[in-house]
Amino acid sequence: MIISLLFLSILCTLNPIAPQFIASTAASVSRAAPEPVTQTITQTPDAWIDPRIDSIERETMSEMISFSPPPIPSGAIWLNTDADTPRGWEAFRGKVVVVQSWTNATPAGRQAFSTVSKMISRLKNNNVVLITIHTPEKMSTAFTYAAKTKTTPPILLDSTGSICNSIGFYKHPTNILIDKNGAVQFVGLRPTGVQKAIKELVRRSYDPDKKTRVFNPTNNTPTVKSSYPTHALNFGRATNMQGKPAPSFFVQSWITPNPQTKDEVRVLEFWATWCPPCIKSIPHINKLANHFRGTVSFVGVSGETKQKVSSFVKKTLMEYGVAVDQSKQMQTAIGCSAIPLALVISADNTVRWQGNPSKLTEQIIQQVIDADNGTLVPVKRGKWDSLSNNG
Numbered sequence: 001m002i003i004s005l006l007f008l009s010i011l012c013t014l015n016p017i018a019p020q021f022i023a024s025t026a027a028s029v030s031r032a033a034p035e036p037v038t039q040t041i042t043q044t045p046d047a048w049i050d051p052r053i054d055s056i057e058r059e060t061m062s063e064m065i066s067f068s069p070p071p072i073p074s075g076a077i078w079l080n081t082d083a084d085t086p087r088g089w090e091a092f093r094g095k096v097v098v099v100q101s102w103t104n105a106t107p108a109g110r111q112a113f114s115t116v117s118k119m120i121s122r123l124k125n126n127n128v129v130l131i132t133i134h135t136p137e138k139m140s141t142a143f144t145y146a147a148k149t150k151t152t153p154p155i156l157l158d159s160t161g162s163i164c165n166s167i168g169f170y171k172h173p174t175n176i177l178i179d180k181n182g183a184v185q186f187v188g189l190r191p192t193g194v195q196k197a198i199k200e201l202v203r204r205s206y207d208p209d210k211k212t213r214v215f216n217p218t219n220n221t222p223t224v225k226s227s228y229p230t231h232a233l234n235f236g237r238a239t240n241m242q243g244k245p246a247p248s249f250f251v252q253s254w255i256t257p258n259p260q261t262k263d264e265v266r267v268l269e270f271w272a273t274w275c276p277p278c279i280k281s282i283p284h285i286n287k288l289a290n291h292f293r294g295t296v297s298f299v300g301v302s303g304e305t306k307q308k309v310s311s312f313v314k315k316t317l318m319e320y321g322v323a324v325d326q327s328k329q330m331q332t333a334i335g336c337s338a339i340p341l342a343l344v345i346s347a348d349n350t351v352r353w354q355g356n357p358s359k360l361t362e363q364i365i366q367q368v369i370d371a372d373n374g375t376l377v378p379v380k381r382g383k384w385d386s387l388s389n390n391g
Contacts, residue, residue: 044186048193051243053174055227060168060381061176061187067215068182069099070166072156079146079155089182094208096201097129097178098194101169104145105138108233112173115191117153127180128198130154136161136384137171161384170383172230180206184215217381226370226377228346229363232355237338241351246343247333251299251323253306255313259297259321265368266297269342269357270331272304273312278340281357282318289320291362295369297321303328347372 068089078087089097100116103109113132120130130153134142139159146155158164167176168187175194177186179201186197231242241247246268269285271278289298298320302309306324313322334343342357344365352368353360370377 044189044193045196048186048189048196050174050188050190050193052172052230053188054170054172054230055224056377057168057170057172057174057383058188059224061174061184063217064167064176064184064215065187066183066185066212068212069176069178069184070215072163076163077157077159079142079157080152081154085154089178092129092178093182094180094206095127095129096180096198097131098175098198099131099133099167099178100173100175101133101135101164101167102173103135103137103139103171104141106171106233109135109137109173110145113153114149116175116194119191119195120153123198125202127202131156133158133163133167133169135164135169135171161382165382165384168381177201179204181210182212223376226367226375228352228371229344229367232353232359234356234359235354236336236341236356238336238341238354239334240354241334241343242354244351246345246349246351247330250329251301251325252327253324255306255309255322255324256318257321259299264297264347265292265295265365265372266299266345267342267360267365268330268345269298269300269340270303270336271300271340272302273308274304275339277356277358279316281340282316284360285357286317286319288360288362288365292365292369296365299323301325301330303331344368 072088074087076087078085081087098116098120100112102113116130116132120128132153133156136158139157142155142157156163164170174188176184177189177194177197179185185201186193189197231240235242249262249268267285267288269281271281273279285298285300289296292298300318300320300322302322302324303326304324305326309322309324340357342353342355342360343351344353344360346352346368352371353364369375
């Protein structure tokens with residue numbers, strides 16, 4: 001060190017630029033250990049993204065990109081692990097980590113668990129780790145499912161929703177991918193996107209000296225444009241029209257005055273007077289129609305005769321538009337073979353939700369209205385209510 005500094009002092013007398021060189025060299029010699037840094041943010045290709053993820057949920061997860069996820073609680077309950085299994089994100093440094101949410105309560109949840117488990121297993125790469133998080137929804141059934149299917153991936157059980165809230169997971173199964181340096185790089189991917197993202201992250205190098213900051217939510221509540229509601233998983237016995245153009249509107253005759261059916265959000269229901277579930281749902285539709293009166297058009301279309309439906313309407317309170325079409329033109333266009341069935345259609349004539357009208361809520365309709373209007377909504381970090389019983 002002494003010889004090096006002697007050489008540098010001699011160099012100063014020969015070269016006027018040398019003092020700058022000495023300053024930078026001295027700084028590098030005495031520089032302290034690097035502070036934790038965030039990683040380079042990765043732009044996710046559109047083809048990798050799962051379009052079914054709500055915009056608020058995606059924004060919540062995206063806030064973590066370039067950071068390490070919030071810590072896993074020390075008392076968290078795990079399945080398919082032993083005493084030697086790592087329980088914190090730091091223990092997985094040097095490996096690519098896929099964190100997949102799921103629930104045994106729904107077919108989509110079980111399918112997500114099975115698909116990603118098989119995907120990771122086929123890789124046969126010890127540098128790729130899968131952690132699954134069972135959401136609070138019917139969490140108690142995860143024990144039976146794990147034993148029945150003889151699953152091997154670690155399952156983190158989140159009974160209160162606190163872990164899911166910290167990451168941004170809600171009911172729809174989704175994921176985050178963490179690089180070798182411990183930083184979240186991708187969120188909310190479809191299965192093919194997960195495959196490609198894993199390949200990309202495996203390719204990247206690992207720097208053991210690089211420290212990644214742990215994500216800490218800010219007090220500033222960000223806003224994002226409202227997205228259309230998540231597509232219903234049970235869309236009835238018909239072609240799934242969600243995200244597709246609605247059938248051309250057609251009725252043969254109106255029983256009630258003709259409501260506005262263009263250029264605004266509308267709810268279209270297929271029903272019949274002989275159908276008990278249809279009749280049972282009428283008070284619910286009345287309530288929705290009154291709540292959104294002047295903003296949303298509600299129309300119930302029956303394939304029966306005008307005389308039969310008119311007689312029924314005289315005896316039954318239906319506070320929305322009622323029409324008949326014996327040709328069942330719209331029903332046939334979407335392959336509807338069972339009623340009741342409701343479609344929520346946005347102003348651009350796209351079906352945004354489809355299913356049994358009894359499952360249609362004010363929140364779903366309002367979300368379509370907000371998305372149509374480009375309304376900015378606050379991004380609440382987590383939607384699980386720790387006080388509710390989620391099963």
